[in-house]
Amino acid sequence: MIASAIKAAMPESAFKAFNERSQLLESSCRELQHKVASLTDKLTESETARHSQLIEKEALGERLAQTLEALPGAVLVFDSTGSISECNEQAATLLNQPLLGRSWPEIVKREFILADKTDDELQLRDGRVLKLQRRRIGRSMREILLLTDVSASRLQTEMLARHRRLCAIGEMTARLAHQIRTPLASALLYASQLSSGHDPDTSPGSKLLARLRELDRTVNDMLHFASGSQQDDEGIDVELLLAEVAETGALQLGSRSRISVNIADSHLRIAGNRGALKGALCNLLDNALIACGESGRIELGAWRDADRI
Missing domain, CATH: 3.30.565.10 (Histidine kinase-like ATPase, C-terminal domain)
Structure with missing residues (x-):
């Protein structure tokens, strides 16, 4: 009824133009709706991907934190100013608190003995020896430092060196004892001849024989020591x-x-x-x-x- 009234009131050419514009507008609206739907889908996908990336980054950060705590040593991370920005539990145990915000020279002065050590080794005040390794993080001014307790391995090395020295001393003792034994046997024979027929308590020969026998026992002890028996x-x-x-x-x-x-x-x-x-x-x-x-x-x-x- 209304369309008929509009058609009657409008010339045919104007109505035709109005109809075309209405169809064009309707088409534009549908196209716009499709674009909105497409953009909405893309936005949803982007948000989903971003959420997944955030989850992955959180998981990666958690794994890195767990790895940092699981490392067999004290880990210190220094920022661009040279202050400690991160550390693991092992660092807190070895070096005591506080650590965060402190510089490395402060920690060295507080926790270590300033003795003549190599550049990659430090000694704690309780005697433990720590091996030092440091690396720069990428191209930044940040730095990571790893301290590992090598006291046990150092003790084993020292014990091995001591064992080798004792072996060398044993070999030298055996050679020396064998060199002494031959002339000592002759001296014992001559001393026994000097002491025969005299008072065993007062004669010089008896005293000499007693001392030589003591020396002979000492030589035997040296040989027993060298042989390990x-x-x-x-x-x-x-x-x-x-x-x-x-x-x-x-x-x-x-x-x-x-x-x-x-x-x-x-x-x-x-x-x-x-x-x-x-x-x-x-x-x-x-x-x-x-x-x-x-x-x-x-x-x-x-x-x-x-x-x-």
Whole structure:
């Protein structure tokens, strides 16, 4: 009814033009709706992709943080000003707090011993040795520093070096003992001939023979040490051992010096290397004789103190 009224009121050419413009406008609206729908879909896809990227970045950041904490060492990250901006738990344990915002020279002065160490090693005040590695992050002024505790490996290296030195000492001791043994055997033979037919307690030959026998026992101990065949489980009568030490020392006494043995419990026994222990006691006795001079009095004794002698 309305269209008929419009058609009647308008010339045919004007109506035709109006109709064409209406169709064109309708077509433009549909095209615009399609574009809006397309842009909406693209925006949704973009937001979805961006959300996925954010999730991936968060996951990556979490993995990096976990990796940082799992590293077998202290990790320090320095910003462009040289201050610590990040650190892991191991760093807080090794270097104590506070760390964030501090410079590396501050940490070195606070936590380390300023000794003559190599550029890549530092020593904590508790004695632990840390290996230092540092790298620049990309082209920026930021830097990452890794400190690893190498105390155990350093101790193993030192123990290996000590073992090698002991082996070298053992070999040298064996060679020296063998070189001494031949002339010592001849000296023992001559001394035994000198002491025969004389008072064994006063003759110079007897005293010389006793000292040579002590030297022979020392050489045997050296050979036992070099071969590793120490007899550390030998049962030893303490009273008898001290009596032998006193007898050996009596040969060096001055005219006014005295040596006595005082043991309350005559049943004291210990386990160890008899020759090595006697040699050590004889050395102590020699030192005592030198300190006392010509008129000293030396007393050898032993007693039980709980589970010790």
